[in-house]
Amino acid sequence: MAYSVDYVVRETASNLWRNRLMSLAAVLTIAVSLALVGSALLIKQGVSVATSQWQGGTQLLIFLEPNATKAQTSAINDQLKASSAVKSYFYVNQAASYVEFKRLEANQPDFLSSVTQKDIPPSFRVALKDPAEAAAVGGIFNAQAGVMKVQYNRAAINTMLKISSIAQVVILGLATILLLSASVLILNVIRVAIFSRRREVTVMKLVGATNMFIRIPFMLEGLIQGLAGAIVAGLAVLGVRRLFGYIIHHFKAQLLSSFVLSNHDVLFTELFVLAIGTVVGALGSLLAVRRYLDI
Template identity: 30%
Template sequence: MKPSRIVYFIREAFRSLARNRLLSIATISTVAISILILGIAVLMTINAGSFMNRLESDVQIVAFLDKSLSSSELSEIQEEIESLEGVKSVRFVSQDEALKKLQKSYGTDYDLKDTIGKNPLPNTLDIKARDPHKVPTIARQVDKTYGVYKVNYGQGVVERLFNVTRWVRVISLGFIVLLAAGAVFLIATTIRLAIFSRRKEIYLMKLIGATNWFIRWPFFIEGIILAGLGGLLAIALLAAGYGSLINRMGTLVFITLVTDSALLLNIYLGLLGTAVILGILGTFISLNRFLDV
């Protein structure tokens, strides 16, 4: 493409923006609202995914060991379990350590050691899997290990948790896809109004022999500019709102929001790119109706 044509297309796009200020503002507002809603959905999905990942990563296996085992046998059992495929870490918890943990849950007002006398708690192994979804499989292998008389990993509850997290991810992805489709429709409808006001101009250009792509380029540039401005406005509002939410919820230890600056920057850049793509797509869909007549 010749540089002179590129300059012409850009000049025509800016002329159109200047002539149709109200429609340009309406398009920018529509894009901003669409991207803002989409951005909120993406942030909600990422935070929900992060929360689900934390829940899954907290799943661990507790292996209860026979009291009759010697120190060397305990070490051998720990090494054997550590060698199992998919095991990330194995931590030995002695009877005394288990009693101290239990004492902490009761506080200082109640002395468990004096009450129960001899420590009835067994030695245990806290086992973490590399992949939380492999916990049931590893638990069955651990249960067959010599010296282990019982295995607990929250049977039943864990399987339901994994099922819920899977459906949350699927539903979240479907929700984002629906919002993106809705954004395309809104943007295409708004841009179509702007193009409709210039339908006579498009018709005259076709009469004098202008190709479809010659007609399209100024509209595409206009769509990119409008969508880019709308995307930047949405990102500014989203970043300000999310930053304020992080500051307000910083003291709530039970709710942890995603604060990774690199991840958030990628999300915002992705939303800006999405806005531009939606603008191009909306322009293309809207133009076809007038270029095909």
């Protein structure tokens, strides 16, 4: 068994080095395609988080001052209740807002530790009969006592959803084409390796080597290529996540302020990318072995 393991490792490394340019091309193709897949997943997850607070048809957010008085809150509540433009609304107190804040900023522990519940503003979430009136209704409350700011981003959110959906389809389409190309590249790399060692394979068969013993180095070669490409893609996905964070926190993009990706989302994406890379590498090598290795 020790000899078998030594043989597999040595022959796999030899094959990879002998066909290093083609192997590198396969690894880079897998890396690019899986980086696109991972980025599409991050976009989907980020948009889902960013739109969570707008569910139920909310077009208007009225954020109150953290220290707004009960009288000021009641006055705004009465105005909303009496407004003919308002379809429905509900009030989110500081405790509920703080819970939501901790969920959205779960991947920023230093920031979380510096913010207390008293710092988080309560808010009214308002659904309008006509979303086009969001700016006009918001203007009524914007300068009112106890109001910190008013947001009416629904139209922009819808636009972002449409753009992100199109982007995801395009990105996943390109990624699929590249993954198929990577599988073909791996197949060709294994085919060349099999052709270059055809005499050795014949000798091994004559001395009684099992089919699996002959196949393993070739299959492991493709698996390593897929895994290497997936690791590079995983690093690229982490870079995309950092880019999102930089844009949000340094450019203060209002629309993207809740475009937050938790560590759980990123971990899921990384594991998915690694799994797909491994499958692509194994599938390409398996097809090559079944088609070109006559044993």
